[in-house]
Amino acid sequence: RKEVEQDPGPFNVPEGATVAFNCTYSNSASQSFFWYRQDCRKEPKLLMSVYSSGNEDGRFTAQLNRASQYISLLIRDSKLSDSATYLCVVTQDNFNKFYFGSGTKLNVKP
Amino acid sequence: GAVVSQHPSRVICKSGTSVKIECRSLDFQATTMFWYRQFPKQSLMLMATSNEGSKATYEQGVEKDKFLINHASLTLSTLTVTSAHPEDSSFYICSARGPVHEQFFGPGTRLTVL
Numbered sequence: 189r190k191e192v193e194q195d196p197g198p199f200n201v202p203e204g205a206t207v208a209f210n211c212t213y214s215n216s217a218s219q220s221f222f223w224y225r226q227d228c229r230k231e232p233k234l235l236m237s238v239y240s241s242g243n244e245d246g247r248f249t250a251q252l253n254r255a256s257q258y259i260s261l262l263i264r265d266s267k268l269s270d271s272a273t274y275l276c277v278v279t280q281d282n283f284n285k286f287y288f289g290s291g292t293k294l295n296v297k298p
Numbered sequence: 299g300a301v302v303s304q305h306p307s308r309v310i311c312k313s314g315t316s317v318k319i320e321c322r323s324l325d326f327q328a329t330t331m332f333w334y335r336q337f338p339k340q341s342l343m344l345m346a347t348s349n350e351g352s353k354a355t356y357e358q359g360v361e362k363d364k365f366l367i368n369h370a371s372l373t374l375s376t377l378t379v380t381s382a383h384p385e386d387s388s389f390y391i392c393s394a395r396g397p398v399h400e401q402f403f404g405p406g407t408r409l410t411v412l
Contacts, residue, residue, distance in 0.1 A: 231391050231403035232342065283399040286332065290341035
C-alpha cells in the first residue's frame with residue numbers, strides 16, 4: 189500500500205474557479221504534512237505546511253484531518269499561473285522520511 | 299527560501315560509464331541531504347538519506363554499490379551512478395534539510411544513458 193495517495197487528475201478549471209485536492213496517508217504515525225508544487229520538468233517547491241488547525245496563505249488553504257488521515261488543499265480564484273502538479277508530502281521518523289504522493293495535475297484555462 | 303544547486307543539470311552518457319552528480323546548499327549548512335529519483339509521470343522516490351560525515355541510509359531496493367553517495371561537507375553531497383544502464387535514465391533530484399526541517403530541492407539532473 190502506498191504511503192501517500194492522490195488523485196492524479198488532471199483537474200481542468202477556468203480562471204477564477206475554486207478547486208480542492210485531497211490526499212490520504214496510510215501511516216497514522218506520520219508527523220508533519222506539506223503541499224509542494226512542481227512545474228513540468230522542474231524541482232518541487234514548498235507551497236505550504238499543513239497544520240491540524242488549518243492554515244491559509246492568500247488564496248490557498250490547507251487542512252489536516254488526523255482522524256481520517258487526509259489532508260486537503262483549496263485554491264480560490266484560480267490563476268493561469270496556478271497550473272502545475274501539486275504534491276502531498278508526509279514525514280515520519282522525525283523528518284528522516286519524506287513520502288511524496290504522485291501528484292495532482294491542475295490545468296487552469298482562460 | 300534557501301538555495302540548493304545541482305550539477306550538471308543534464309547529462310548524456312554511454313552505457314557502462316559512471317556519472318557523478320553534485321548537490322550543494324549555497325546559503326546554509328545541511329547536515330542531511332536526500333536523493334530522489336523521478337520517472338516520467340511518477341512521484342519522487344526517495345533513494346537515500348545522506349548525512350554529513352557518515353554513511354548514507356538507502357531505501358529498500360536501492361543498490362548502495364550502484365548509487366554511491368558521499369556527504370563530505372555540510373554543503374556538498376554527491377551521487378555517483380556507477381556502470382550506468384539505460385534503465386537508470388531518470389530525473390535525479392537532491393534536497394537539503396533546512397533549519398526547521400523543511401526540504402529545499404535542487405533543480406534536478408536529467409540523466410540519459412544511451
